[in-house]
Amino acid sequence: MKIDKFFAGFNISAMGLTAQRKRMNAIASNMANAETTKTEDGGPYRRKIVTVKAGAQQSFSSAMSSMNVELATTNEQHMSGFSESPAAEATTTGGSVQSTEVTDNSPFKIIYDPGHPDADKSGYVKMPNVNIVTEMVDMISATRSYEANVTAIDGAKTMAKDALEI
DSSP, X not given: OOHHHHTXXXXXXXXXXXXXXXXXXXXXXXXXXXXXXXXXXXXXXXXXXXXXXXXXXXXXXXXXXXXTOOOOOSSXXXXXXXXXXXHHHHSEEOOOEEEEEEEOOOOOEEEEOTTSXXXXXXXXXXXXXXXXXXXXXXXHHHHHHHXXXXXXXXXXXXXXXXXXXX
């Protein structure tokens, strides 16, 4: 058995932790710039969104066959007729997590503030497209996802420790 297969659970959770950390960094940046009306580009700050999606996956049966491990059975008929079936392909393992930071192109908020240094001739100011309430909800979601990945790592660590004690 290859040792890298033993750490697959850790790797998947680590990718999840990285993606959620990237989400939290984008949310923190959004909240910090919620009132920024002028950036290096000249316009108001645009909200950043991190999209998270699953990468390439591999079927469970092909992962098992690639490990070159013979399964012990108590009865030869238990594994008879075993083949790759569409149902077997539905169960997947491995893969990766891809997180991409994109810019939210929703329209800016426009407020009337003639005394603001960035106001136009009519007294209107373009404000960033950041909603603090939305950012707080996203932050709670990212935090809970991060905690779930930490819990998964703790569970995998406990299972590995218990397996070594056998």
